[in-house]
Amino acid sequence: MRTRAVIAATALLMIVAGCSSDPTTDSPRASGTSQTPTAAAPAPRPSSYVALGDSFTAGPGIDPLQAGSGYCGRSQDNWPTRVADSLDLTLTDVSCSGATTADLASTVRSGALSTGPGLVTVSAGGNDGGLFLSLIRSCTAGSDACGSFVKQQVPPILKQTTTDVVSLLDAVRSAAPDARVVLVGYPRLMPADGTCDAVGIAAGDVATVVSAEEALDTALASAAEQADVPYVSARDASTGHDACAGDQAWTNGASPGTGDGIFFHPNRRGMAAVASLVEAAAKG
Template identity: 45%
Template sequence: MGWVAVCRSSTVVVMLVVLASCSSRPAPASVAPRDASTPSATSSASPSPSPLALDLPTIDSYTSIGDSFASGPALGKIRDDSGFCLRSDHNWASILATTLGTRTVDDVSCAGATTADVLSSHTVPGMVVPAQLDAVRATTDLVTVQIGGNDGGLFSSLVSACAQGSGTCSTFADDTAPAILRVSTDRVARVLDAVHTKAPKARVLVVGYLRILPDTGTCKAVQISASDARAAASAEVGLDSALASAARSGRAEYVSLRALSKGHDACAGDNAWTNGATVADGEGIAYHPRLAGMAAVAQAVAQHLSTTPR
């Protein structure tokens, strides 16, 4: 998911670009792993949160559902089993699983995924990608869900309307985006219902999206005008609210990243957790999380698990 959405029609091109830019850096640290005495250093150039000592629950089986904000294209090494889903060994679910000491991890997040791809299989060049829901079992202890940004073409449409200077950004953000988000809210809630059906004892968390844009203003990094940036930022707020509503309807917990990532948007320079239009080698793809952003999300989810009663 992101401003430059990973669409199925362009997956081959995106994958070639991503694989060309991959590196094999060590995974970044987030929260202190269970029983670890000292945290490892982060490989991200931008600052990530300091590791925290948390009282973490025992999670034996964990499933991560999501789109490219979860899978992490072009962050470190793309996992051999991910195919066109472009799952990184640096994504936040991988960091979280290490932190929790989880024995069984099913990361089925997939670049370009929508809620439909969670519930049903879909075809990409040369392969069939199973429904992400297939990885959820009756014995699963934890399911995280980061999905919804690609539904209805929300973010790909924002690219066309806002980042390309078409002059239609405000109209899209004010009129079209709210309609898309109303539908997306119901779709995410249906995903959550399906997860509960397959894993009735699992703890289910909906995880929001990191900021791409600041609340006000713009910058060269995002290549969006000030007026369009305001409109696009309002769509980000709308998505956060929609996911919170879906979590309530779907009997799940919501981990919002809006407050956490304030001051770490793509305009934050060395403090940025998301990319703008250009990307440093190994730091992901445009308008998506950087290494430090993935570490921050993992820490936020771990802290939620530690401090929020079920």
């Protein structure tokens, strides 16, 4: 069981290492007065939408992929595409597998928001400091490595991540002052307790991974609060939909189904679920 997880983690490292670190390189796409007071006109509905994010947004491995997405691996069935379709928005998807918060900040500086979008979603932090990859690698190697990484390295990584995500959100609001900006978190990978063959990690180490997942969610919630933007946390909603949940799982374990996402990443069900959460937040 552990051998399969180690192989999966190694394959995931190869996938992400091969991804572009610059999401911009292969991105798509009354006069007069009245004596009678009138009701204020409703705010105009946004017509365009820019999605910034990493592989949990892009959806690598979920067939079919968007034309021209290259190593970013953007799926035609990822949650930004579903949100755009549901809300009738014109989408520019610049999410990219392997992207860090710094990469997304570079994307913003490159002019990705120059079209004046009405909605911008941001999902970042999982790749900062090699968080997700290091977490999976160390926690498939054994308790000592897992506990050491989470206790010693995760706190400083998340402290910096919080600062960087706040800066990114500030940059987004500066570049798109009229947009509704929403920060989106990550769905659960691990079950609340216990383990299963799908994740191939010892129960004690699963609990350690869960503590890191919770810490990341808390860090992102803090960043959203500091930047004064709404935060969509997927943790509560994904309870019972972790990689051990079988037909109800929103994320894959070590052995994903063909064409339905990569190791320890969202599958098609997860993309649909996160899209529903984001749609509600986008409507304000």
